[in-house]
Amino acid sequence: MEQLLGFALPGVPYGCTYALVAVCLVLTYQATGVFNFAFGAQAFASAFIFTYLTQYHNWSGWEAFILTVVVLGPVMGYAFDRLIFRHIPNSNSTAKLVCGLALLVGIPSLLPVIFGPQNLDATTTIFPFFNPNTVYFTIGSGLYSTPINGIYLSTISVTVVVLVLLTILLRFTALGLQMRGAVESRRLVQLDGVNANGVVAVAWIISSFMAALAGVLLAPIYGAFNSDEFVTLTVTAIAAAAWAMLRSLPIAAGVAVLIGVVTTVLQGYIPPDSFWNAAVVPSLPFFAIAAALLILPGLRNLDSSRDPLATIDPPPQPIAASTRAPTMDRIIRTLWYVLLAGFIVSMLTWIPATWETVFNNGLTLAIICLSVTLITGMAGQLSLCQATFAGIGAFTAAVFSVHLGFNFLVGGLIGAAIASIVAVVLALLSLRLRGLGLALMTLAAALLFDNTAFNDIWVTGGAQGTSLQSKWLGTSAFFNFDGHAMFILSISVLAVAVVIVLLVRKGTVGRNLAAMRGSETATAGLGVNPTWQRIVVFALSGAIAGVGGVLYSIQQQHVSPVDWNTTFSLVLVVLVVTTSVNTVEGAIQAGIGLFVVEQLLTYLPSRFGGPSLTIVLFAFGALTYAQHPEGVLEYQKRRSTLRFERLFFPAEAHAEEVKAQAVSAGASG
Amino acid sequence: MPVADIEPLLSIHGVSKSFGGIKAVDTITFDVGAGESVGLVGPNGAGKTTLFNCVCGQLRPEEGDIIFDGSPLLGLPTYKRARMGIGRTYQRVEVFTDMTVRDHLLVAERSRQGEGRLWRDLLNLSKPKQEEMDRVDATLELVGISNLADVSVNALGLGHCRLVELARALATEPKILLADEPSSGLDLHETAEVAAVLRTVQRERGTAVLLVEHDLTMVAEVVDRAVVMDLGAMLFAGTFDDCMADPAVRDAYLGQMGRA
Numbered sequence: 001m002e003q004l005l006g007f008a009l010p011g012v013p014y015g016c017t018y019a020l021v022a023v024c025l026v027l028t029y030q031a032t033g034v035f036n037f038a039f040g041a042q043a044f045a046s047a048f049i050f051t052y053l054t055q056y057h058n059w060s061g062w063e064a065f066i067l068t069v070v071v072l073g074p075v076m077g078y079a080f081d082r083l084i085f086r087h088i089p090n091s092n093s094t095a096k097l098v099c100g101l102a103l104l105v106g107i108p109s110l111l112p113v114i115f116g117p118q119n120l121d122a123t124t125t126i127f128p129f130f131n132p133n134t135v136y137f138t139i140g141s142g143l144y145s146t147p148i149n150g151i152y153l154s155t156i157s158v159t160v161v162v163l164v165l166l167t168i169l170l171r172f173t174a175l176g177l178q179m180r181g182a183v184e185s186r187r188l189v190q191l192d193g194v195n196a197n198g199v200v201a202v203a204w205i206i207s208s209f210m211a212a213l214a215g216v217l218l219a220p221i222y223g224a225f226n227s228d229e230f231v232t233l234t235v236t237a238i239a240a241a242a243w244a245m246l247r248s249l250p251i252a253a254g255v256a257v258l259i260g261v262v263t264t265v266l267q268g269y270i271p272p273d274s275f276w277n278a279a280v281v282p283s284l285p286f287f288a289i290a291a292a293l294l295i296l297p298g299l300r301n302l303d304s305s306r307d308p309l310a311t312i313d314p315p316p317q318p319i320a321a322s323t324r325a326p327t328m329d330r331i332i333r334t335l336w337y338v339l340l341a342g343f344i345v346s347m348l349t350w351i352p353a354t355w356e357t358v359f360n361n362g363l364t365l366a367i368i369c370l371s372v373t374l375i376t377g378m379a380g381q382l383s384l385c386q387a388t389f390a391g392i393g394a395f396t397a398a399v400f401s402v403h404l405g406f407n408f409l410v411g412g413l414i415g416a417a418i419a420s421i422v423a424v425v426l427a428l429l430s431l432r433l434r435g436l437g438l439a440l441m442t443l444a445a446a447l448l449f450d451n452t453a454f455n456d457i458w459v460t461g462g463a464q465g466t467s468l469q470s471k472w473l474g475t476s477a478f479f480n481f482d483g484h485a486m487f488i489l490s491i492s493v494l495a496v497a498v499v500i501v502l503l504v505r506k507g508t509v510g511r512n513l514a515a516m517r518g519s520e521t522a523t524a525g526l527g528v529n530p531t532w533q534r535i536v537v538f539a540l541s542g543a544i545a546g547v548g549g550v551l552y553s554i555q556q557q558h559v560s561p562v563d564w565n566t567t568f569s570l571v572l573v574v575l576v577v578t579t580s581v582n583t584v585e586g587a588i589q590a591g592i593g594l595f596v597v598e599q600l601l602t603y604l605p606s607r608f609g610g611p612s613l614t615i616v617l618f619a620f621g622a623l624t625y626a627q628h629p630e631g632v633l634e635y636q637k638r639r640s641t642l643r644f645e646r647l648f649f650p651a652e653a654h655a656e657e658v659k660a661q662a663v664s665a666g667a668s669g
Numbered sequence: 670m671p672v673a674d675i676e677p678l679l680s681i682h683g684v685s686k687s688f689g690g691i692k693a694v695d696t697i698t699f700d701v702g703a704g705e706s707v708g709l710v711g712p713n714g715a716g717k718t719t720l721f722n723c724v725c726g727q728l729r730p731e732e733g734d735i736i737f738d739g740s741p742l743l744g745l746p747t748y749k750r751a752r753m754g755i756g757r758t759y760q761r762v763e764v765f766t767d768m769t770v771r772d773h774l775l776v777a778e779r780s781r782q783g784e785g786r787l788w789r790d791l792l793n794l795s796k797p798k799q800e801e802m803d804r805v806d807a808t809l810e811l812v813g814i815s816n817l818a819d820v821s822v823n824a825l826g827l828g829h830c831r832l833v834e835l836a837r838a839l840a841t842e843p844k845i846l847l848a849d850e851p852s853s854g855l856d857l858h859e860t861a862e863v864a865a866v867l868r869t870v871q872r873e874r875g876t877a878v879l880l881v882e883h884d885l886t887m888v889a890e891v892v893d894r895a896v897v898m899d900l901g902a903m904l905f906a907g908t909f910d911d912c913m914a915d916p917a918v919r920d921a922y923l924g925q926m927g928r929a
Contacts, residue, residue: 500791507790508779511768515776518765522834525725525763526841527751527780536787 002145007268008261009139009146013221015260016159019253020214021237022244023163024207027170029246031179031203034085034096035436038103040234042208043215045107046073047230050216051120069212077208081201084623093435097382098577098625104234105570106619109612130154132220155217162210163253169206170249179203231567232285235447236260238440239288245298259285283451289444293430293437300432325652328645347487356487357555358599359592363490364555366591367548369576370497370584374541376573377581378505379534380517382439384569385426385446386545391564392419392449393546394553395459401472402461408472412550416543423542427535434520446566454561465560468553478554490551497544498584509536571615578621580631589633594618677736678703678877679724679755679845684733686719693719695901696733701845706871706878708892708909710885712921715898717881718760721847725757726750738844752783756843758834760850760881764822770833771818774805777840805840812836812866827854835863839870845877846870852884864890885913897921 024039046068053059053067080103088095112118130136130150139146170176178199181189186196218233240256263284270277293299324332347356368390375383396415400406406414430441453459460466470476477485504510512533515523524530553559575594580586598614621632628635645653677700686694694716701707709717722728724735726747735742742750751757765773778801789795797805809815814832817825822833831851838846848867852860864887870876871891882888888895888909895912897905899921905912912918 503793504787504790507793507795509787509790511772511776511779514768514772515765518768519763521727521747522759522763522765522837523776524747525751525757526777526837527748527783528776529746529748540787 003268004265005139006146007265009148009152011261011264012257013152013155013260014218014263015257016155017214017218017221018233018236018240018256018260019159020162020210020217021233022240022252022256023166023249024210024214025237025241026244026246026249026252027166027203027210028207029241030170031182032081032085032200034088035100035246036080036103036207037097037100037234038080038107039207039211039214039237040230041104041107042073042076042211043218043233044230045076045111045215046212047215047219048111048115048118048120051219052115052118055120056118065216069209069216073209073212074205076212077204077206078201080208081204085204086197086200087627092629094376094380094382095625095629097436097439098573099623101384101570102574102577102619102622102625105567105574106616106623108230109615109619112612113616151217151220155221158213158217159253162213163249166206166210167249175199175202232282235289235443236285238443239285239292242289242292242296242299242440245296247298255288259288279452279455283448286444286447286451289440290429290448293433293441293444299437299440300434324641325645325649325655327649327652328641332641344491347491348484355599356484358595360486360490360555361552361595362592363487363494364548364552364591365594366588367490367494367497367551368545369548369572369587369590370494370501371541371545371548372572372576373581373584373587374501374504374537374544376576377583377586378501378510378513379537380513381534382435382573383442383541384439384566384573385442385449386541386572387549387564387566387569388446388449388454389419389423389542389545390549390552391454391561392422392542393549394559394564395454396546397550397553398461398466398468398559399459401469402466403458407474408468408554409474409550412547415550416546419546419549420539420543423538423545424535427538431531431534443566443569446569450561450565454564460559460561463561465558465562467558473554479557486555490555493547493551494588497547498588500540500544501584504540509533513537571618574615574622575618577625578618578632580634582630583634586631586634676703677701678705678738679879680734680736681720681724682734682736684720684723684730684735686716686723686728686730692901694723694730697898697901697903698733699896699903699906701877701879703844704871704875704877705894706867706880706892708888708895709879709881709898710883710888710895710912711898711904714900716901717898718849719901720898721757721849721879721881724750724847725755751780751841751843754842754844755847756838756841756845756876757847758831758838758849758851760853762827762830762834764825764830764833766823767821769819769821770809770814770825770836771805773822773833773837774808774840775801777837778805781841808836808840811839811869813862828856828859831855832859832863835866839866839876842874843876845879847879847881849881850883851880852882852887860884860887863887867891 021039021043025036028034028036028039049072050064050068053064054061059067084099084103085096088099130153132150132154135147135149136153137148139148170179178189178194178196179202181192181194182196182199182203186200189196189199214233215230218230236259237256239259240252243255244252263281266281266284267277270281343359347359351359368386371386371389372383375381375386393412393415396418397406397408397411400411400414401408404411426442426445430438433441468479470479473479475485478489479486512523512528515526515528516530516533520530549564552563556563575590576587579589579593594614597617598611601613604613624632624635630638642653679701681700682698683696684694684698685692685696697716697720699707709720711717719728723730724737724742726742726745726749730743737750737753737755740753742753745753765776768776775797778797782801806815806818809818812832812835814829814836817829817833822830825833831854835848835851838848846867851863851867855863867878867880868891871878878891880888880891882891892909894907895905895909896903897912897915897918904921905915905918907915
């Protein structure tokens with residue numbers, strides 16, 4: 001018993017910080033309908049700045065606490081609501097999720113850009129509550145005694161106080177009642193005289209304060225400062241919130257503490273050097289998420305809009321290509337062909353190797369981005385494991401080459417097939433899940449692969465990955481950038497993938513998927529099998545991502561777990577959504593755009609260059625998804641096209657506008 | 670046509686469905702013959718839409734059997750029931766946002782043919798054929814929305830969306846059409862148009878119609894007979910005139926006023 005207690009007690013402080021973030025998730029979801037993936041990132045930001053100020057600028061613990069937790073946390077929450085989430089229609093659940101993801105990806109990348117790369121050590125943090133280095137009392141005795149230091153006491157006492165206050169606020173005050181009403185429809189409660197925006201802003205302020213508090217409490221427990229630890233915080237909190245069905249604060253808090261305790265107990269009992277300790281224990285939150293999603297029926301349609309005033313939202317804008325005047329359409333199509341021909345000729349003749357590498361990187365990434373277009377743009381479902389499918393393709397090819405002596409491209413084809421099969425299994429497991437539920441399930445799958453297969457040395461060749469050898473490809477041509485073989489291979493495969501996506505989109509499956517986006521109930525009522533359509537699109541998407549992963553690895557000349565982790569899946573979604581998730585051009589622009597922007601930023605001072613600022617730029621681009629669900633690039637294209645038409649083809653532009661007005665008037669009349 | 674002469678197309682036997690402690694549908698039993706038009710009427714909360722959902726497979730009843738065209742439906746998913754010939758419109762309009770009216774009917778047309786294979790799409794063999802377009806145009810003409818064929822439903826008002834739903838359901842050429850409050854939100858003229866369409870499909874195509882409707886004038890125009898539900902239970906089944914003369918029905922519909 002003493003041994004069990006000795007293993008369990010160290011889990012309580014972890015559990016308490018998970019509980020704070022889990023409660024943030026539930027509170028925000030209950031009051032605003034937003035499932036804010038960014039709480040982990042907010043916690044990270046506060047912890048980062050807190051540690052930075054106390055270590056490098058000699059701020060006292062209390063001063064830093066007041067700035068980061070009491071001021072910065074709530075200000076961030078208020079800003080997110082005021083600038084982003086308030087503008088998203090209640091019915092657009094994808095936009096709400098994508099904006100949360102953009103913040104999750106963008107905030108940790110923004111901090112090094114603002115503060116410069118920092119090597120922070122949170123163990124030396126000056127704690128504002130109990131002294132972390134003082135052992136106040138000891139539970140148990142002998143080998144398994146647990147000293148209770150200031151970190152334990154601070155975390156547990158602060159968590160308990162905050163949860164009690166919050167429960168009182170929600171259960172026994174008018175504000176709590178108004179928060180519960182606002183989640184249905186801000187506009188509806190406003191009709192009852194409630195300042196709904198104010199109520200929701202308060203919910204954001206409280207939950208962001210708690211996220212900041214969790215970050216500052218957790219940082220000294222983790223010690224070394226790593227944003228991945230805060231991803232674990234987010235995921236564990238998500239698991240707890242899921243078991244509470246995003247409704248009950250006490251259950252969310254209880255499950256979070258339980259996960260913290262179970263984790264340390266398992267770590268205590270399972271030998272530290274065994275596979276189970278390396279793979280299963282870190283995967284506990286992902287199993288918890290998957291189990292909740294599979295078992296609890298309340299999680300299946302979490303984000304179905306209940307706003308009775310949703311119908312007053314304006315309809316989404318059509319894509320630019322569908323509204324162009326005929327002459328303009330001909331000019332743009334011709335220009336595209338000229339641009340493509342010019343690009344191919346340039347790549348084969350004069351473009352320097354550095355930029356050829358940039359474009360090849362972009363072309364291979366564009367193939368993976370196309371898989372996002374299929375799942376999210378065509379099927380309307382948010383998958384957060386597209387990089388995992390790409391990784392399955394790449395690692396399978398590597399395994400077949402390293403262990404079985406296969407040609408890497410042949411292994412890649414097998415890898416794409418396996419990625420497709422994994423995608424189908426995932427689709428079958430999540431048949432009843434939609435929107436947020438599916439996003440969480442795919443997130444759990446991605447994290448599971450990160451901690452198991454992609455963490456296995458036999459598969460990956462170690463943390464640094466496996467370097468590709470030219471003999472695996474049967475030729476060294478793909479590694480010779482002046483030979484253009486990689487460019488020809490990449491653009492050919494991309495062209496095939498684009499044609500496949502376009503054919504599917506305009507075919508029966510594409511039309512059925514478009515119908516399912518509108519109403520799955522009505523589509524099934526016409527005799528369309530929604531399950532089959534989902535399986536088809538997941539299989540195709542997995543295969544395309546797998547092929548993209550293989551080509552990307554050839555281009556990088558190595559296969560590394562870092563390339564295919566969950567964070568990269570989130571970045572992929574953010575990238576494609578920024579450009580346009582509804583068009584194949586959007587995927588191509590996302591893939592090439594990432595590397596072109598990254599290359600251009602290398603011309604800036606080193607502090608700003610590199611991937612961090614690139615991700616920040618795309619993340620902030622993705623935040624415009626709230627106003628422009630068609631993608632900010634697509635939105636700009638439509639505006640520019642309209643201006644160009646009015647300037648050069650006023651008669652045709654006028655005729656198109658009159659036609660549109662006549663149709664609209666005829667329809668509504 | 671006398672009821673006894675019509676072979677049952679849809680048989681509902683003792684169907685019950687509860688939500689928590691509330692029995693929304695309580696041992697309902699009635700038949701709808703092939704080509705027959707039956708009104709399912711009753712005040713709000715009577716359980717009419719719940720019964721529709723049980724027939725279409727969106728809800729699973731706790732008790733009872735539903736037989737369609739000689740085959741039991743229980744356990745079959747919605748799409749299989751639709752392929753057997755059950756068409757439906759919805760109380761809360763369910764249209765495919767972003768799609769044109771014609772595309773709505775093309776989804777239904779392809780589904781009716783059972784076509785939708787990925788390999789056909791990949792070989793570019795999925796372009797709509799002329800005969801498919803002709804059938805779609807004929808259905809649009811029947812419902813009177815040909816002028817809206819290329820309009821996105823995003824630009825349509827509620828009345829037109831209801832007509833799109835009706836046309837979409839008819840494009841599957843169902844043996845029975847379950848119409849759930851098709852006149853809700855429509856003006857008098859549009860209601861008369863919908864009633865005319867329902868009469869036409871019943872008489873010219875031989876499609877059976879099971880109509881849930883609060884507009885009793887429309888019900889009287891369209892149906893051969895009526896089934897009345899109240900608080901989940903069946904109050905009455907018979908001709909529409911007998912139904913309206915029944916004291917229990919009047920009481921359920923009009924309460925104190927009816928008794929007076």
